[in-house]
Amino acid sequence: MGKVTYDAIVVGGGIAGCEAALNIANNDFNVLLIEKDLSVGGKMILLSKVFPTLDCSACITTPKISEMARHPNITIFTGSELQKVSKYGDNLFEVSIVKNPRYVNIEDCTGCQLCEQACPVTVPDQYQLDMVGRKAAYIPFSIANPRVAAIDIDNCTLCGACEKVCPTKCIDFTQEKEEWIIHVKTVILATGFNLFNPEMIPRYGFGLYKNVVTSMQMERQLAPTRPFHTVLRPGDGKVPDRIAYILCTGSRDASVGNTMCSQICCMYSIKQAQLLMGALPMADVTIYYIDIRAFGKGFNEFYEQALGMGVNFVKGKIGKISEKKNGDLVLRYEDVCSGKLQEAEHDMVVLSVGVVANQDAQKYFTDLTLKKDRHHFVQQVDPLLNPSKTSIEGVFVAGSVSGPMDIPDSILSAGAASVEAINHIIQFS
Amino acid sequence: MDTEKGNTVKLLKEKRKVSTEAKEKLKEFTRTKKAIMNALNGEDLTIAQLSEKLSLPYNEVVYYLMSLLKFGLVQVGEIDDMDEYFTYKVVK
Ligand SMILES: Cc1cc2nc3c(=O)[nH]c(=O)nc-3n(C[C@H](O)[C@H](O)[C@H](O)COP(=O)(O)OP(=O)(O)OC[C@H]3O[C@@H](n4cnc5c(N)ncnc54)[C@H](O)[C@@H]3O)c2cc1C
Ligand code: SF4
Numbered sequence: 168m169g170k171v172t173y174d175a176i177v178v179g180g181g182i183a184g185c186e187a188a189l190n191i192a193n194n195d196f197n198v199l200l201i202e203k204d205l206s207v208g209g210k211m212i213l214l215s216k217v218f219p220t221l222d223c224s225a226c227i228t229t230p231k232i233s234e235m236a237r238h239p240n241i242t243i244f245t246g247s248e249l250q251k252v253s254k255y256g257d258n259l260f261e262v263s264i265v266k267n268p269r270y271v272n273i274e275d276c277t278g279c280q281l282c283e284q285a286c287p288v289t290v291p292d293q294y295q296l297d298m299v300g301r302k303a304a305y306i307p308f309s310i311a312n313p314r315v316a317a318i319d320i321d322n323c324t325l326c327g328a329c330e331k332v333c334p335t336k337c338i339d340f341t342q343e344k345e346e347w348i349i350h351v352k353t354v355i356l357a358t359g360f361n362l363f364n365p366e367m368i369p370r371y372g373f374g375l376y377k378n379v380v381t382s383m384q385m386e387r388q389l390a391p392t393r394p395f396h397t398v399l400r401p402g403d404g405k406v407p408d409r410i411a412y413i414l415c416t417g418s419r420d421a422s423v424g425n426t427m428c429s430q431i432c433c434m435y436s437i438k439q440a441q442l443l444m445g446a447l448p449m450a451d452v453t454i455y456y457i458d459i460r461a462f463g464k465g466f467n468e469f470y471e472q473a474l475g476m477g478v479n480f481v482k483g484k485i486g487k488i489s490e491k492k493n494g495d496l497v498l499r500y501e502d503v504c505s506g507k508l509q510e511a512e513h514d515m516v517v518l519s520v521g522v523v524a525n526q527d528a529q530k531y532f533t534d535l536t537l538k539k540d541r542h543h544f545v546q547q548v549d550p551l552l553n554p555s556k557t558s559i560e561g562v563f564v565a566g567s568v569s570g571p572m573d574i575p576d577s578i579l580s581a582g583a584a585s586v587e588a589i590n591h592i593i594q595f596s
Numbered sequence: 597m598d599t600e601k602g603n604t605v606k607l608l609k610e611k612r613k614v615s616t617e618a619k620e621k622l623k624e625f626t627r628t629k630k631a632i633m634n635a636l637n638g639e640d641l642t643i644a645q646l647s648e649k650l651s652l653p654y655n656e657v658v659y660y661l662m663s664l665l666k667f668g669l670v671q672v673g674e675i676d677d678m679d680e681y682f683t684y685k686v687v688k
Pocket of ligand 2: 414415416418419427428429430431432433434458459460519521
């Protein structure tokens with residue numbers, strides 16, 4: 168068991184956590200960043216391009232993330248989880264962490280992928296939202312950070328093929344869970360958000376109809392590191408011609424317990440529609456919406472750009488999706504403008520799933536109360552004057568852990584959290 | 597530990613059993629991979645044709661075929677006249 172002291176701990180290595188860690192480290196404080204996944208980067212590193220500028224997401228994310236990963240004041244634990252945070256003395260927190268074994272020595276792995284080639288096991292690739300397979304010995308994805316292998320021990324058959332071919336002998340099946348106790352002056356929560364599970368709306372047929380996909384699956388299909396060689400229907404490999412988006416899937420909907428607007432899905436759907444028209448110039452893209460919320464700088468122009476490109480916007484409430492024998496999908500909807508029930512056929516339907524709270528952070532604080540808001544996000548106790556402040560002094564929020572946010576807002580929020588964290592460190596040092 | 601470097605799997609094998617599920621998944625992938633590679637040996641096929649030959653649902657063919665494409669064992673051939681379905685072939 169390791170026992171160490173840092174100035175700050177940042178929990179979650181998405182874009183908000185990385186930004187917060189960098190800001191604190193650049194001010195000469197040392198930071199421990201905890202990421203539960205095998206790579207830092209969060210959702211942003213898996214996106215195709217970003218609204219409203221259509222910049223390549225990987226191109227913006229990777230320089231920031233590698234600057235963070237190489238920073239001498241930052242230590243990163245990937246594949247790690249917090250167990251508990253409690254007060255330690257007057258001004259410190261004691262944090263217990265479990266670091267899960269990766270079965271690969273990060274320092275020695277060169278990312279040569281020979282282990283991947285040798286591994287005989289193939290299972291669904293979680294970073295491609297299960298649309299394609301990956302090996303049990305694998306590099307999470309090509310721009311992962313750290314870009315080193317890991318062994319998926321639950322699916323590994325312990326054949327040892329990876330170990331035999333590894334030129335640096337970095338595979339180590341003797342690794343075990345490590346428990347760490349860390350003392351820190353401040354905590355930044357940056358655990359981000361979860362995506363709504365569309366199986367909660369059975370009438371949309373997600374899981375049952377293979378050509379009904381989520382927006383994150385479409386995001387992967389549009390990324391340069393896509394699962395397929397082009398955009399294809401997962402149900403039969405057809406190049407889709409008529410693609411529909413259903414906005415507000417799991418948002419603004421009391422029947423699924425989420426009345427909140429997710430803020431990002433109108434814009435990411437409009438972005439994907441434009442990218443689809445670039446990738447498949449002959450395709451028809453229809454967006455079924457309740458309202459288009461294009462509230463940010465340049466957002467309305469982005470919406471108008473989509474209209475100009477020929478994206479079809481239909482103000483309509485979807486009743487039900489059914490599947491034809493050939494995999495095509497029939498959407499039954501109420502056309503809000505005419506008040507009539509209509510039907511339309513599409514090759515593929517993309518569900519613009521909303522943002523729901525990641526409630527992991529609440530579990531860590533057993534003898535302190537981390538308040539949550541009515542949507543279960545971490546509560547900002549002073550949202551107007553000090554938006555990064557939580558109900559626990561010295562614990563701050565960065566990014567979408569406190570509510571839906573796009574990338575620029577997550578970065579701004581991380582900036583605010585890091586300033587507050589630095590003030591706290593100085594005040595109590 | 598250093599003496600075991602390169603063969604540490606032996607030590608884990610003494611402590612941990614491989615699940616039946618993992619063994620089954622391995623068998624299933626190996627079987628399907630072999631069937632797809634055999635079917636594509638000699639002729640380029642579409643997903644529909646592979647599905648018929650292998651008696652596998654279309655969506656499963658997509659998953660396995662795209663995995664083989666990713667691993668560099670299969671490549672994309674031509675698209676049909678309607679620009680809808682591709683053929684796939686073995687990488688020689
Ligand atoms: C389909 C889609 C398309 C989008 N497109 C755009 C776009 O074009 N432009 C734009 O501005 N925004 C876009 N967004 C929004 C963007 O993804 C978010 O704004 C951004 O990811 C928020 O960053 P974050 O760091 O707050 O959270 P996240 O990206 O969710 O990162 C959170 C991190 O914390 C880690 N974590 C979670 N729980 C724990 C735990 N218990 N312990 C340790 N680590 C943990 C996660 O693994 C992750 O790495 C899109 C979102 C989606 C879903
Ligand atoms: S951002 Fe748009 S799609 Fe998302 S919940 Fe709000 S209105 Fe619906």
